[in-house]
Amino acid sequence: MASVKEMDTYAKLWMKEAGTRLRASFKTKLNIEMKTNPNDLVTNMDKGIEKFFCEKIGEAFPEHRIFGEEGMGNDIKDLKGTVWIIDPIDGTLNFIHQQRNFAISLGVYVDGIGKIGMVYDVFSDELYHAIKGQGAFLNDQRLPSLEEASVSKAIISINASWVTENRRIDPSLLAPLVRDARGTRSYGSAALELAFVAAGRIDAYITMRLMPWDFAGGVLLVEEVGGEVSNIKGDKLDILKGDSLFVSKPGLHKEVFDKYLLGNSSR
Structure with missing residues (x-):
């Protein structure tokens, strides 16, 4: 059975590689499709990045399941076992219009409990990441505990x-x-x-x-x-x-x- 540390190591590498692909796409013409309404859009890059994660996870952890926005993973009815939950581009409208203010989101859940959380701000090259019980980080810097607010x-x-x-x-x-x-x-x-x-x-x-x-x-x-x-x-x-x-x-x-x-x- 794969360890959380092993999954975390692979996930970070894949996030960075996916981010490189997204930044490279800034110079290309996107293929944009409408999903449920004119403001709910999907691009060839949304689909391509989700396919990339599905292939990588399938190769490294074939027993794991994938729950992705674009439907390229498994038909998820429960969260038993290890499930990778992925949004290849969160903020697709921003990706299309601004080429910034979007992120790759990834969570790894084991029997319904979140074990790994990552958000990659692709434009700023800022990877937020956490392993349950070990704190949260921005790139290599540990994030401090939040103070009370009003x-x-x-x-x-x-x-x-x-x-x-x-x-x-x-x-x-x-x-x-x-x-x-x-x-x-x-x-x-x-x-x-x-x-x-x-x-x-x-x-x-x-x-x-x-x-x-x-x-x-x-x-x-x-x-x-x-x-x-x-x-x-x-x-x-x-x-x-x-x-x-x-x-x-x-x-x-x-x-x-x-x-x-x-x-x-x-x-």
Whole structure:
């Protein structure tokens, strides 16, 4: 049975190689297709990078299963055994329009428990990585434990759609939070926003709908530096089906639920 250290070593090499391929694609013309709507796009590079990971994992760890956004892995019905959860490009719109503010996200789960989490900011060449119980790192630098924060001094990452009319939450619930926070941001990549919370670059991230590959790699980063992770109801995340997401520095979870969300949140 493969050790976590062995999987971690291979994963880092593959992340870097995949990043090199993505940077090289900046000079080429992308083949862009629509998935569910005009804002839900996939490129030949999304598919190519997922295929790359599937081939590498299949060669090194043939007994492991793969849960990928573009569907090139296995038909995952449960998280038994070792499952690699991969988003080849998290932030495809940013990749297409900006060639930055996108990431590769990778999480390795063993019997439903996250053992390895990685988020690679390809443009900046910043690899955020963690092994459960061993802390989180940015490249070779260990990330410090997060300090407590309050809403009035917090930079909160939230998409503007959640404070305007939408189908998932009453926008009036989060509008006061946006008003009371020191500032808000939206980067267009859940994986990066999770990594930024772990690194202390932002204080919290809130969103109403994500798929497992969006957050499987990043949540372990946040947990390993003492951050808090839940869905918008305060419950444990559904790693298999996807969920809403609220991650924060210590102290913010309680304040946000007590003042803005308690008893009023919906998924």
